[in-house]
Amino acid sequence: MSIKRVGVIGGGQLALMMAKSAEKLGVELVIQTPNKDDPAVTIAQSTIFAPINDAAATATLATRCDVVTFENEFVDLAALAPLAEQGVCFRPSLEVLSPLLDKYHQRCYLQQIGLPVPKFATLENVSEPWQFPLVLKSRRHGYDGQGTFIVKDADTLHQLTNAGKKTSFLVEEFVPFVKELAIIAARSPNGEIVTYPVVETQQKNQVCHRVIAPADISTELTNLIQEMAGNLLHNLQAVGIFGIELFLVGDRQVLINEIAPRTHNSGHFTLDACEVSQFEQHLRAVCDLPLGNTSLRSPAAVMINLLGYEESENDYLVKRQQLAALPNAFVYWYDKKTSRLGRKLGHVTVLLDSNTDAEEVAQIIESIWYV
Known part of the structure; x- marks a missing residue:
């Protein structure tokens, strides 16, 4: 079956960032989201304005598309189950999501399939x-x-x-980690699996501020994390993209922290730094197209989240222009109408050569944004 329309439950920035990839692949996006000013409304071919856990709205969504996917994991699986029984194609499936949405169930599942957790x-x-x-x-x-x-x-x-x-x-x-790491992995309906470079994530107050690609870790550790990601997606029989967050403990041990069954903040760098972005890869997977090349286009990259630092209605245009003027910088703005403390308003990715220090670049970006 040729898939030409993808329904997306959720209309935030993750759905917004699928737009260019959808256009490239000749796919139309139909969005279910509650608010008329949600970021993805502007790029959708059509929108159903309803809460994301409104199963009746999802039933309508399913009549307008060939497959339904998810921008976030705050859905009600029990309410969606009758739709799946009636033949609505969810990717990832409700069976895949079932052990992941509750963090305790997720930990139990990871332990059950032999993956290390705290x-x-x-x-x-x-x-x-x-x-x-x-x-x-x-x-x-x-x-x-x-x-x-x-x-x-x-x-x-x-x-x-x-x-x-x-x-x-x-x-x-509480894990006294050396670094926090993450990997983005995708699986297609026929079992093809691809992984992106392992990255280091730098968090403050449990919110991601920076992502550095690739992480400064050994080849042995990279291979181990890629193998763990592949094992997880194979055991789940998943379809789509998954973000996997990990703790590096000591030199060689890693523990899985959390799994996100969707595109993920730690993979935003792929929009500009990789041959095929996580957003295109997700659409490729759910549309049953061959998965794409995950390799880096540059030796390294750094992604900085632009987080709200005040209560304001401001588009921060001057700051965005300053950020865009930096060499090899790509600025993404999520078109949210209001800023509040810690809210993700956008991000900046800078492609780096082998001689550029990611920490210095991050400090420059943050000095412009937070001054």
């Missing part, structure tokens, strides 16, 4: 005293630092859990 438990099943600091995470709907807490003592743990009595929490050991 020590973890549900809050209700902590059977022994844990050493502080520890990490407390909402099992559902946490992102960009929301729902994740570094807990330093028992009093703080008690306060947080009392404040979130209606929230189910995952408790995990």
Whole structure:
């Protein structure tokens, strides 16, 4: 079946950044999103304005497209199950998403298939005293630092859990990592798997600020991470792109932190630094097209998130022009109408030669943006 229309549940910047790839592949995008000013509305061939977990709206979406995919993981699988039974083609499938959306279930699944993860438990099943600091995470709907807490003592743990009595929490050991790493991997319906270069991510308050590609790690470690990514997608029988975040512990050990069953912030550098971007790759996978070349176009690249630092209605045009004037810089703006603290408003990718220091370039970008 030739797929010409892809339905996307979610209309944020991840859907927005699929637009050029869709045009290149001759694919039309149909979006389900709640708000008329959501970023992807401007690029969609048609839009259904409804919450992303509105199954009736998704049923309508499915009549307008050949396959349905996801921009985020905040969906209601039980509500979508009848649609899948009626023949709606979801990629990734609901069966693939099922063990991943709840962080506790995700950890259990990774452990079950033999992939290394930090020590973890549900809050209700902590059977022994844990050493502080520890990490407390909402099992559902946490992102960009929301729902994740570094807990330093028992009093703080008690306060947080009392404040979130209606929230189910995952408790995990605090990992004294050397670096945070990530890899983007894709799998097609026929089982073809490709991986992108392993990157280093630099976080502040559990929000990604910088991505450096490729990560400064050994070939042996790179191969291990690529193998882990391939094993995960093979076991899931997944279709589409997946972001996999990891902790580097010591020189050779890695632990999987989280899986995102979608395009991912750690892969935004691929728009300009790789032969085929993560967004094109995702569409290739869900449309059952041959997967593309994941190699870098330059020796290295650095991606900086442009995060909100104030409450404002501002398009920051002057700053964006200054950033775009930097050598080998590519600026992406997500067309969000308001800025607030920590909100992802855009990103900048700079292609680097072998003699350019990524840290220096990042500091220049941040000095322009945050001054």
